[in-house]
Amino acid sequence: xxxxxxxxxxxxxxxxxxxxxxxxxxxxxxxxxxxxxxxxxxxxxxxxxxxxxxxxxxxxxxxxxxxxxxxxxxxxxxxxxxxxxxxxxxxxxxxxxxxxxxxxxxxxxxxxxxxxxxxxxxxxxxxxxxxxxxxxxxxxxxxxxxxxxxxxxxxxxxxxxxxxxxxxxxxxxxxxxxxxxxxxxxxxxxxxxxxxxxxxxxxxxxxxxxxxxxxxxxxxxxxxxxxxxxxxxxxxxxxxxxxxxxxxxxxxxxxxxxxxxxxxxxxxxxxxxxxxxxxxxxxxxxxxxxxxxxxxxxxxxxxxxxxxxxxxxxxxxxxxxxxxxxxx
Ligand code: FAD
Ligand code: NAD
Numbered sequence: 001x002x003x004x005x006x007x008x009x010x011x012x013x014x015x016x017x018x019x020x021x022x023x024x025x026x027x028x029x030x031x032x033x034x035x036x037x038x039x040x041x042x043x044x045x046x047x048x049x050x051x052x053x054x055x056x057x058x059x060x061x062x063x064x065x066x067x068x069x070x071x072x073x074x075x076x077x078x079x080x081x082x083x084x085x086x087x088x089x090x091x092x093x094x095x096x097x098x099x100x101x102x103x104x105x106x107x108x109x110x111x112x113x114x115x116x117x118x119x120x121x122x123x124x125x126x127x128x129x130x131x132x133x134x135x136x137x138x139x140x141x142x143x144x145x146x147x148x149x150x151x152x153x154x155x156x157x158x159x160x161x162x163x164x165x166x167x168x169x170x171x172x173x174x175x176x177x178x179x180x181x182x183x184x185x186x187x188x189x190x191x192x193x194x195x196x197x198x199x200x201x202x203x204x205x206x207x208x209x210x211x212x213x214x215x216x217x218x219x220x221x222x223x224x225x226x227x228x229x230x231x232x233x234x235x236x237x238x239x240x241x242x243x244x245x246x247x248x249x250x251x252x253x254x255x256x257x258x259x260x261x262x263x264x265x266x267x268x269x270x271x272x273x274x275x276x277x278x279x280x281x282x283x284x285x286x287x288x289x290x291x292x293x294x295x296x297x298x299x300x301x302x303x304x305x306x307x308x309x310x311x312x313x314x315x316x317x318x319x320x321x322x323x324x325x326x327x328x
Contacts, residue, residue, distance in 0.1 A: 049223025
């Protein structure tokens with residue numbers, strides 16, 4: 001019997017692995033606890049249009065990723081974003097232009113993972129709670145008590161804290177994943193009926209509850225009915241205010257935004273808050289991916305490299321390479 005490979009997680013890492021294995025002619029099945037793909041690159045549909053609440057843009061530095069991003073651009077999945085960039089330090093706002101190429105999904109961040117998923121078989125709204133091996137094959141158990149399988153291999157492509165529990169069959173891998181600390185990020189969107197009188201379109205922020213803000217309509221193809229801004233709190237502030245009610249988070253980050261943006265900020269007509277519990281790994285690693293090749297259990301994700309889109313994509317490629325090498 002030729003059993004398929006199960007991949008848990010349809011973020012960019014899981015889909016990067018899925019693409020590479022599919023291209024090599026292997027059968028795969030994907031699972032995600034969410035209703036759609038993308039994970040931290042997902043976009044939220046809202047009354048203010050589609051909003052990128054997680055990854056804001058990405059850069060490509062590794063040659064392999066540069067090449068794939070060029071292909072994505074040719075297919076219309078991504079576009080360059082050239083915001084009016086600023087930096088805010090000690091409450092002082094200053095223009096901070098640079099030459100860095102920055103990419104966004106087009107017309108929304110989730111366009112990339114949606115396109116990568118294509119027609120690959122996937123089960124959404126399916127939280128995997130257990131990964132276990134019989135004599136030869138792997139099975140998965142979900143939160144509803146259903147089992148899935150058999151599978152020849154399992155790739156876990158979730159954030160590290162979620163991966164460690166699913167890696168119980170390989171204690172060394174589980175231990176490595178458990179050692180990764182992932183920091184939270186509160187994200188807030190504010191929509192204004194009248195555009196704010198500012199040239200700021202993206203801003204790196206220091207010494208504030210915020211660490212980033214972006215003007216949604218400055219990204220290519222976005223809805224521009226409202227002037228909507230996405231604000232990210234710093235890891236420190238997010239950790240300190242992890243359980244603050246959403247309304248209070250919106251109020252405090254709105255206040256910080258009004259203080260630093262340097263123009264009049266009216267009450268927003270649209271607000272939204274989202275808490276990313278596992279937003280970014282506290283440290284980078286050089287693992288590429290985790291593998292117990294004899295067992296057939298693997299893990300990948302941004303936390304195996306750098307906590308960026310590029311790191312996650314490269315980790316997915318690495319896990320697929322290791323699995324394919326072991327099959328030869
Ligand atoms: P994820 O995207 O987290 O995917 C994991 C998937 O696994 C999710 O879809 C989840 O639903 C699923 N899952 C988890 N547990 C289970 C389970 N038990 N069963 C089934 N499915 C499960 N990177 C940049 O390069 N530039 C940026 O500007 C940037 N900004 C960011 C801002 C924020 C607020 C956040 C949160 C992240 C940002 N990042 C940025 C980081 C980037 O988004 C991530 O590095 C990348 O998207 C991680 O991809 P991944 O596939 O490793 O994990
Ligand atoms: P990048 O090169 O644009 O930014 C890297 C870092 O360099 C920035 O965080 C910023 O501190 C600094 N920087 C870059 N250009 C600047 C400029 N013109 N003026 C002032 N400072 C500048 O992109 P990257 O290396 O791909 O990093 C990805 C970004 O994603 C980072 O900003 C990172 O903080 C962010 N991120 C955020 C989260 C989260 O949870 N909020 C998670 C992962 C990544």
